[in-house]
Amino acid sequence: MxxxxxxxxxxxxxxxxxxxxxxxxxxxxxxxxxxxxxxxxxxxxxxxxxxxxxxxxxxxxxxxxxxxxxxxxxxxxxxxxxxxxxxxxxxxxxxxxxxxxxxxxxxxxxxxxxxxxxxxxxxxxxxRRLHQQADLKSRLEATLLGMSQGLQQLRRQVLELAGLPVNVLIRGETGSGKERVARCLHDFGLRADKPFVALNCAAIPEALFEAELFGHESGAFTGAQGKRIGKLEFANGGTVFLDEIESMPLAQQAKLLRVIQEQKLERLGANQSISVDLRIIAATKPDLLEEARAGRFREDLAYRLNVAELRLAPLRERREDIPLLFEHFSRAAGEKLGRQVPALPGAQLAQLLAHDWPGNVRELANAAERHALGLGAPNSEVAPAGQSLVAQMEAFEAQCLRAALRQHGGEIKAVMEALQVPRRTLNEKMQRHGLLREDFVARG
The missing domain is CATH 3.40.50.2300 (Response regulator)
Known part of the structure; x- marks a missing residue:
């Protein structure tokens, strides 16, 4: 009260x-x-x-x-x-x-x-709170696309964590959308109006890492002309996203740990500490604790980063999201190019569903752009990855149900007529694929 x-x-x-x-x-x-x-x-x-x-x-x-x-x-x-x-x-x-x-x-x-x-x-x-939550949920659904159970759970986790002042570790394969998830944690949280600074730890030469992260004073080292604000200081009040954190040099890991613990940093060549207010979101493909046991990562830093963890499923484990994502990327590419994108034939859709997508969403987006450019069938350069017929049929069935539910705004009677299935069968199939009528009802 x-x-x-x-x-x-x-x-x-x-x-x-x-x-x-x-x-x-x-x-x-x-x-x-x-x-x-x-x-x-x-x-x-x-x-x-x-x-x-x-x-x-x-x-x-x-x-x-x-x-x-x-x-x-x-x-x-x-x-x-x-x-x-x-x-x-x-x-x-x-x-x-x-x-x-x-x-x-x-x-x-x-x-x-x-x-x-x-x-x-x-x-x-x-x-007001309920309306705000509904608005955030709607915006997040338009940002993190997918109707699979894994994606629905991920969106719930993102909304829960976005407003909490905790560091987050994102685990996922290359191309699975780790930076997009990190951006959502920032944009839907209390720091949304502050800087979001992304840094790929694998792309920075070790000799430049400290200056890039912490900045430097004039004359701190050969070639250091003028004062330079580092990424951490620039992000003060906001969020720092450290991708491929496992690639960070051990010496810099110790300094990052100190920043997290004390909320202070020192530029190279400076004697004075600078207070910073940061939220750290890190992303990694390997298990950081296994990296620590192998001597490649500091265990204490791993625990500091992993206050909360989000796991992104690879695309091959959420095949029912493939048609929706492909349609989205194709339409976006078509709008950018100013051309009409042809509908995807059933045979090519089956090929999309069968492929393993080792490059995950990034690879799928590339295939969709090629399709929009008219450069041949998507994934025509690869053969289906040998998924069982049952798995392919299940994924295709889920997509057909989802498409019908979306087309008819969740009206069950209309879906039954469109797919020519009885009510009990439709209910069983929707339950098996984790589909809820409420998710397809048009919002006013």
């Missing part, structure tokens, strides 16, 4: 009395003698109620109400009025005030109005 209350009144005796009543009833109370002070200290999305006198020096209660309504029309404001101000207060309620209390008022009267206002505020904030 929300319990935050702000009281604005120029009379010290009123402020003291109200504070005592409300504090004894378990409320968290802030007091202000002037409306201007209240506005200056009011947090955004204040989770509580404002109680304000109508007549005060400077800005009055009605002006305060107007300012508060402009920022948040759903913020409950209870006005305290003298006898002659009652008509004015009634008019204010028509303009959005929650309630008014005529002085002198009893503690019971105040508490009753306040509790009702807080209940309303709680409902409003919960409704």
């Amino acid at each position: 929300l319990n935050s209350v702000i009281v604005v009144d120029d009379e010290a005796s009123i402020r003291t009395a109200v504070e005592q009543w409300l504090s004894l009833s378990g409320f968290n109370v802030q007091l202000f003698a002037r409306a201007e002070e209240c506005l200056a200290h009011l947090p955004r999305h204040f989770p509580g109620v404002i109680i304000s006198d109508v007549r005060m020096p400077g800005m009055g209660g009605l002006q305060l109400l107007e300012r508060l309504q402009a920022d948040d029309p759903d913020l409950p404001v209870i006005l305290l009025t003298g006898h002659g101000d009652v008509p004015m207060a009634v008019e204010a309620m028509r303009s959005g005030a929650y309630d008014f209390l005529e002085k002198p008022f009893t503690p019971q009267h105040l508490l009753g109005s306040l509790r009702r206002a807080l209940e309303k505020r709680q409902l409003v904030l919960e409704n």
